[in-house]
Amino acid sequence: NAGVxxxxxxxVLKTGQSMTLQCAQDMNHEYMSWYRQDPGMGLRLIHYSVGxxxxxxxxxxxxxxxxxxxxxxxxxxxxxxxxxxTSVYFCASRLASKGTEAxxxxxxxxxxx
Amino acid sequence: xxxxxxxxxxxxxxxxxxxTINCTSSKTLYGLYWYKQKYGEGLIFLMMLQxxxxxxxxxxxxxxxxxxxxxxSLHITASQPSHAGIYLCGADEYSGNTPLVFGKGxxxxxxx
Numbered sequence: 279n280a281g282v283x284x285x286x287x288x289x290v291l292k293t294g295q296s297m298t299l300q301c302a303q304d305m306n307h308e309y310m311s312w313y314r315q316d317p318g319m320g321l322r323l324i325h326y327s328v329g330x331x332x333x334x335x336x337x338x339x340x341x342x343x344x345x346x347x348x349x350x351x352x353x354x355x356x357x358x359x360x361x362x363x364t365s366v367y368f369c370a371s372r373l374a375s376k377g378t379e380a381x382x383x384x385x386x387x388x389x390x391x
Numbered sequence: 392x393x394x395x396x397x398x399x400x401x402x403x404x405x406x407x408x409x410x411t412i413n414c415t416s417s418k419t420l421y422g423l424y425w426y427k428q429k430y431g432e433g434l435i436f437l438m439m440l441q442x443x444x445x446x447x448x449x450x451x452x453x454x455x456x457x458x459x460x461x462x463x464s465l466h467i468t469a470s471q472p473s474h475a476g477i478y479l480c481g482a483d484e485y486s487g488n489t490p491l492v493f494g495k496g497x498x499x500x501x502x503x
Contacts (some may be wrong), residue, residue, distance in 0.1 A: 311490040320495035321479065328488050336490070368433065375488040377422055377441065380481070382434040 280304050284369050284383035291359040291390045299354040299386050301369030307381075309372045310352040314338065314365040315385075321368065327352055328375065359390045393418050393484045397494035404470050404501055412465045412497045414480035420460045421483040424491060428477040437465075467499075475501045 285300045303310065311326035313336075323336030327346040341363060343355040352371075356363060366387050372380040394417040404410050414423065422441045426434040438447045440456035440463060447454050451468045467474055477498050481491035 309488070309490065313493075318495065321481075321493040323490055323492070326490045370434075370490065372490075376483040377439075379424060379436045379439060380491055381436070382426075384433040385431075387431075 282369055282371055282381050282383040284367075284386050286386060287384065289386060289388050291356070291388065293359060293361060293390060295359050297356050297359065299356075299367055299369075299388075301352045301354065301383060302350050303352075303369075303371040303381070304350065305371060305373070305381065306349060307371035307373050308349065309375055310346070311336070311370050311380075312342070312344065312352070312354045313368045313370065315368060316365050324354065324367075356388075359388075361390045364388060364390045393482055393492045395480055395482055395492060395494035397478075397480060397497050399497060400495070401498040402500070404499070406471060406501055406503050407469055410467050410470055410499070412478050412499075414463045414465070414494055416461045416482055418461070419485065420456070420463075421485045423454075423456055423460075423463045424481040424483075425454050425463070425465050426479045426481060428479060428496070430476065434479065470499075470501045472501050472503070475499055 282303045308329045312324040313321040322338050325344040327333045369383040370380040396415045398413050425437040428434050438454045443458040443460045445456045453466045456463045477496045479496045481493045
Protein backbone atom coordinates (compact mmCIF):
# COMPACT_ATOMS: atom_id res chain seq x y z
CA ASN A 279 0.00 0.00 0.00
CA ALA A 280 1.37 3.40 -1.05
CA GLY A 281 -0.24 5.55 1.67
CA VAL A 282 0.23 9.26 0.89
CA UNK A 283 2.22 10.08 -2.22
CA UNK A 284 3.57 13.54 -2.95
CA UNK A 285 5.17 14.73 -6.17
CA UNK A 286 7.60 16.19 -6.93
CA UNK A 287 10.11 15.65 -4.12
CA UNK A 288 12.17 18.68 -5.11
CA UNK A 289 11.35 21.77 -7.14
CA VAL A 290 13.03 25.05 -7.96
CA LEU A 291 10.84 27.89 -9.22
CA LYS A 292 11.51 31.40 -10.36
CA THR A 293 9.61 34.22 -8.70
CA GLY A 294 6.24 34.65 -10.38
CA GLN A 295 5.99 31.14 -11.77
CA SER A 296 3.07 28.92 -10.88
CA MET A 297 3.03 25.23 -10.14
CA THR A 298 0.97 22.45 -8.60
CA LEU A 299 2.13 20.13 -5.85
CA GLN A 300 0.42 16.80 -6.16
CA CYS A 301 -0.89 14.69 -3.29
CA ALA A 302 -2.68 11.36 -3.58
CA GLN A 303 -3.77 8.82 -0.98
CA ASP A 304 -5.09 5.30 -1.46
CA MET A 305 -6.61 4.76 2.00
CA ASN A 306 -10.05 6.21 1.22
CA HIS A 307 -9.52 8.94 3.81
CA GLU A 308 -11.99 11.82 3.82
CA TYR A 309 -9.73 14.28 5.62
CA MET A 310 -6.69 15.72 3.85
CA SER A 311 -4.51 18.70 4.60
CA TRP A 312 -1.46 20.64 3.49
CA TYR A 313 1.21 21.96 5.84
CA ARG A 314 4.39 23.87 5.33
CA GLN A 315 7.44 23.39 7.53
CA ASP A 316 9.95 26.16 8.06
CA PRO A 317 12.95 26.23 10.43
CA GLY A 318 11.85 27.19 13.92
CA MET A 319 8.19 27.42 12.90
CA GLY A 320 7.02 23.83 13.09
CA LEU A 321 4.21 22.67 10.83
CA ARG A 322 1.71 25.32 9.81
CA LEU A 323 -1.61 24.47 8.19
CA ILE A 324 -2.21 25.94 4.73
CA HIS A 325 -5.52 24.41 3.56
CA TYR A 326 -7.54 21.35 4.41
CA SER A 327 -10.47 19.33 3.13
CA VAL A 328 -13.09 17.26 4.95
CA GLY A 329 -14.27 15.52 1.80
CA UNK A 330 -14.58 15.79 -1.96
CA UNK A 331 -15.81 19.24 -2.96
CA UNK A 332 -15.16 20.78 0.47
CA UNK A 333 -12.07 22.81 1.33
CA UNK A 334 -11.20 25.39 3.96
CA UNK A 335 -8.35 27.71 4.86
CA UNK A 336 -5.81 27.07 7.52
CA UNK A 337 -3.37 29.37 9.29
CA UNK A 338 -1.31 30.48 6.25
CA UNK A 339 -3.51 30.23 3.10
CA UNK A 340 -2.38 33.33 1.19
CA UNK A 341 -0.76 32.58 -2.16
CA UNK A 342 -2.12 29.02 -2.32
CA UNK A 343 -5.21 27.42 -3.85
CA UNK A 344 -6.62 23.93 -3.39
CA UNK A 345 -9.43 21.85 -4.82
CA UNK A 346 -10.76 18.40 -3.99
CA UNK A 347 -12.56 16.85 -6.92
CA UNK A 348 -11.96 13.26 -5.78
CA UNK A 349 -11.44 11.55 -2.44
CA UNK A 350 -7.95 10.45 -3.49
CA UNK A 351 -6.37 13.69 -4.71
CA UNK A 352 -5.71 17.03 -3.05
CA UNK A 353 -3.43 19.24 -5.16
CA UNK A 354 -1.91 22.46 -3.87
CA UNK A 355 -1.44 25.31 -6.36
CA UNK A 356 1.02 28.14 -6.03
CA UNK A 357 -0.42 30.96 -8.09
CA UNK A 358 2.60 33.25 -8.37
CA UNK A 359 5.58 31.91 -6.46
CA UNK A 360 7.42 34.20 -4.05
CA UNK A 361 10.71 33.63 -2.16
CA UNK A 362 8.65 33.55 1.08
CA UNK A 363 7.11 30.31 -0.18
CA THR A 364 10.44 28.53 -0.06
CA SER A 365 9.66 25.71 2.35
CA VAL A 366 9.07 22.01 2.76
CA TYR A 367 5.45 21.07 2.05
CA PHE A 368 3.70 18.08 3.56
CA CYS A 369 0.41 16.53 2.63
CA ALA A 370 -1.47 14.47 5.22
CA SER A 371 -4.60 12.36 5.33
CA ARG A 372 -6.62 10.76 8.10
CA LEU A 373 -9.71 8.63 8.42
CA ALA A 374 -11.63 10.89 10.77
CA SER A 375 -11.47 14.47 11.97
CA LYS A 376 -10.39 13.42 15.47
CA GLY A 377 -9.01 10.46 17.31
CA THR A 378 -7.08 8.90 14.46
CA GLU A 379 -3.50 9.26 13.35
CA ALA A 380 -2.63 11.39 10.35
CA UNK A 381 -0.51 9.83 7.62
CA UNK A 382 2.06 12.06 5.97
CA UNK A 383 3.69 12.10 2.58
CA UNK A 384 7.47 12.34 2.20
CA UNK A 385 7.33 16.07 1.52
CA UNK A 386 8.16 18.43 -1.33
CA UNK A 387 11.15 20.71 -0.89
CA UNK A 388 10.41 23.91 -2.82
CA UNK A 389 12.89 26.67 -3.48
CA UNK A 390 11.76 29.96 -5.04
CA UNK A 391 14.57 32.08 -6.46
CA UNK B 392 -7.07 28.35 18.61
CA UNK B 393 -4.99 25.62 20.17
CA UNK B 394 -1.28 26.29 20.73
CA UNK B 395 1.33 23.72 21.64
CA UNK B 396 4.59 24.62 23.33
CA UNK B 397 7.42 22.10 23.12
CA UNK B 398 10.53 22.06 25.27
CA UNK B 399 13.38 21.93 24.90
CA UNK B 400 13.79 23.22 21.34
CA UNK B 401 16.89 21.10 20.90
CA UNK B 402 18.68 18.45 22.88
CA UNK B 403 22.07 16.78 22.62
CA UNK B 404 22.49 13.63 24.67
CA UNK B 405 25.16 11.01 25.00
CA UNK B 406 24.27 7.55 23.76
CA UNK B 407 22.79 5.50 26.56
CA UNK B 408 21.35 8.46 28.47
CA UNK B 409 17.68 9.02 29.19
CA UNK B 410 15.82 12.12 28.05
CA THR B 411 12.41 13.77 28.25
CA ILE B 412 10.60 16.08 25.83
CA ASN B 413 7.58 18.07 26.97
CA CYS B 414 4.52 19.36 25.17
CA THR B 415 2.17 21.82 26.84
CA SER B 416 -1.20 22.91 25.48
CA SER B 417 -3.03 26.19 25.96
CA LYS B 418 -6.34 24.26 26.05
CA THR B 419 -7.60 20.88 27.20
CA LEU B 420 -6.65 18.29 24.64
CA TYR B 421 -9.04 15.95 22.85
CA GLY B 422 -6.11 13.86 21.63
CA LEU B 423 -2.33 14.21 21.70
CA TYR B 424 -0.09 12.69 19.06
CA TRP B 425 3.66 12.19 18.96
CA TYR B 426 5.51 12.02 15.66
CA LYS B 427 9.15 11.58 14.76
CA GLN B 428 10.78 13.09 11.70
CA LYS B 429 14.17 12.05 10.42
CA TYR B 430 16.07 14.83 8.75
CA GLY B 431 14.70 15.49 5.26
CA GLU B 432 11.93 12.92 5.54
CA GLY B 433 8.24 12.70 6.36
CA LEU B 434 6.61 12.29 9.76
CA ILE B 435 6.33 8.89 11.38
CA PHE B 436 3.52 8.32 13.87
CA LEU B 437 4.68 7.15 17.29
CA MET B 438 1.74 7.23 19.71
CA MET B 439 -1.65 8.74 20.42
CA LEU B 440 -2.96 9.58 23.90
CA GLN B 441 -6.55 10.49 24.66
CA UNK B 442 -7.36 9.75 28.28
CA UNK B 443 -6.14 11.76 31.25
CA UNK B 444 -3.32 9.89 32.98
CA UNK B 445 -2.81 7.60 29.99
CA UNK B 446 0.65 6.17 29.35
CA UNK B 447 1.84 4.24 26.30
CA UNK B 448 5.16 2.65 25.45
CA UNK B 449 6.79 1.44 22.28
CA UNK B 450 10.22 -0.12 22.55
CA UNK B 451 12.25 2.41 24.57
CA UNK B 452 9.87 5.34 24.13
CA UNK B 453 7.15 6.15 26.68
CA UNK B 454 4.56 8.89 26.33
CA UNK B 455 2.29 10.19 29.08
CA UNK B 456 -0.69 12.54 29.19
CA UNK B 457 -1.40 14.31 32.47
CA UNK B 458 -4.72 14.06 34.29
CA UNK B 459 -5.83 17.51 33.16
CA UNK B 460 -5.04 16.62 29.55
CA UNK B 461 -2.96 19.74 28.97
CA UNK B 462 0.56 18.39 29.15
CA UNK B 463 2.34 15.40 27.65
CA SER B 464 5.85 14.07 27.99
CA LEU B 465 7.89 11.78 25.78
CA HIS B 466 10.60 9.82 27.56
CA ILE B 467 13.36 7.88 25.82
CA THR B 468 15.30 5.34 27.85
CA ALA B 469 18.90 4.47 27.00
CA SER B 470 19.04 6.64 23.88
CA GLN B 471 20.58 5.31 20.67
CA PRO B 472 21.73 7.04 17.48
CA SER B 473 18.56 5.73 15.81
CA HIS B 474 16.52 7.98 18.13
CA ALA B 475 18.00 11.13 16.58
CA GLY B 476 15.58 13.35 14.68
CA ILE B 477 12.86 15.89 15.27
CA TYR B 478 10.02 15.01 17.64
CA LEU B 479 6.73 16.81 17.15
CA CYS B 480 3.62 16.79 19.25
CA GLY B 481 0.27 17.36 17.57
CA ALA B 482 -3.21 17.81 18.98
CA ASP B 483 -6.88 17.62 18.11
CA GLU B 484 -9.07 20.51 19.17
CA TYR B 485 -12.35 19.65 20.87
CA SER B 486 -14.49 21.68 18.52
CA GLY B 487 -14.64 21.74 14.76
CA ASN B 488 -12.98 19.58 12.12
CA THR B 489 -9.63 21.31 11.81
CA PRO B 490 -6.58 19.10 11.25
CA LEU B 491 -3.89 18.50 13.81
CA VAL B 492 -2.14 21.50 15.31
CA PHE B 493 1.57 20.97 15.90
CA GLY B 494 4.25 22.25 18.23
CA LYS B 495 7.48 23.60 16.79
CA GLY B 496 9.37 20.40 17.41
CA UNK B 497 12.35 19.25 19.45
CA UNK B 498 15.54 18.42 17.60
CA UNK B 499 17.33 15.48 19.24
CA UNK B 500 20.96 14.58 18.57
CA UNK B 501 22.51 11.47 20.10
CA UNK B 502 26.29 11.39 20.25
CA UNK B 503 28.56 8.44 20.88
